[in-house]
Amino acid sequence: MSDTAARKKVLVFRELPADQLALLQAAHVVTVANPRIATQKAAFDAALPQAQGLIGSSYPIDAALLARAPRLEVVSSVSVGVDNYDLATLQSRGILLCHTPGVLTETTADTLFALLMATCRRVVELSNLVREGRWTKNIGEDLFGTDVHGKTLGLLGFGRIGQAVARRAALGFGMPVLYHARHAVDMAQQAPELAGRVRHAALDSLLAQADIVVAALPLSPATRGLMGAREFALMKPGAIFINGGRGATVDEGALLQALDHGPLRAAGLDVFATEPLPPDSPLRTHPKVTPLPHIGSATHETRHAMAALATRNLLQALAGQRPAAVYDTQAR
Numbered sequence: 001m002s003d004t005a006a007r008k009k010v011l012v013f014r015e016l017p018a019d020q021l022a023l024l025q026a027a028h029v030v031t032v033a034n035p036r037i038a039t040q041k042a043a044f045d046a047a048l049p050q051a052q053g054l055i056g057s058s059y060p061i062d063a064a065l066l067a068r069a070p071r072l073e074v075v076s077s078v079s080v081g082v083d084n085y086d087l088a089t090l091q092s093r094g095i096l097l098c099h100t101p102g103v104l105t106e107t108t109a110d111t112l113f114a115l116l117m118a119t120c121r122r123v124v125e126l127s128n129l130v131r132e133g134r135w136t137k138n139i140g141e142d143l144f145g146t147d148v149h150g151k152t153l154g155l156l157g158f159g160r161i162g163q164a165v166a167r168r169a170a171l172g173f174g175m176p177v178l179y180h181a182r183h184a185v186d187m188a189q190q191a192p193e194l195a196g197r198v199r200h201a202a203l204d205s206l207l208a209q210a211d212i213v214v215a216a217l218p219l220s221p222a223t224r225g226l227m228g229a230r231e232f233a234l235m236k237p238g239a240i241f242i243n244g245g246r247g248a249t250v251d252e253g254a255l256l257q258a259l260d261h262g263p264l265r266a267a268g269l270d271v272f273a274t275e276p277l278p279p280d281s282p283l284r285t286h287p288k289v290t291p292l293p294h295i296g297s298a299t300h301e302t303r304h305a306m307a308a309l310a311t312r313n314l315l316q317a318l319a320g321q322r323p324a325a326v327y328d329t330q331a332r
Helices: 018-027 038-050 063-067 087-093 105-121 123-131 160-173 203-209 229-234 252-260 300-318
Strands: 009-012 029-032 053-056 074-077 096-098 153-156 177-180 198-200 212-215 240-243 266-269 289-291
Touching (some): 074 300, 087 096, 160 177, 252 266
């Protein structure tokens, strides 16, 4: 086969670092077209029918779009989550879906724990007190925060990120840790450093016991809307809720109700059902909410590592090799 015949058509639908784009261009015919940008949408639409590989993130790759890409062999997502992809259609057509687990674990756990700390200690609120010139005397009890060390942490989800948060909590802050997941983890095999410090719990039991609940869940039919009015009502008075998984795992109306009239003292949110957060969302300015713009993996080092893994996945798949990180489209 000639070099020309071996080169395939690749559509990059979200910008890549220059060095990773160069790797793709050296091996294949590459079109860069971000469909979110009005001036690039026509180029994306024109390239899609011939595309054999797609690489990018944060754009819905649904059944209608896939129908316009009859030659597609592989989709390489620069993400861990796959809720933007029509898994059933990908599976039925034999299209590989790749993602980027592992490389963002520690960074995302850092973000979750930073959000936990900031929410418990009211860091943003009290920083604004100083910035706005309202710090005119020693603060009173109405502005006191909540200790983190020694508190019981409840984790919803206990994959790579959940386990990384558990290490920070149990080993660094002396926190008893409960987790809820579909299956209990063999600590001796998967996380020996956490053996005896972390235990599995049913969802209702975890919510009733935890001082701080951190959600690190992927979005799936089983997790969509998992945290609703009933679940928030089970939480302890004064409890704190943190979400760094996917926004749609939470009923945001029920969350607001729990903040205004229920047990929650505060919430820290890095993810939302609609992103970017709409300007009229009550979560944007709620006094008990510390919101972040979905920054879980947003560091220079980690975003580059994600792009590098996604690029490697794509190159391997198009070369007929087994990619480093294939997502099992039957996993749900």
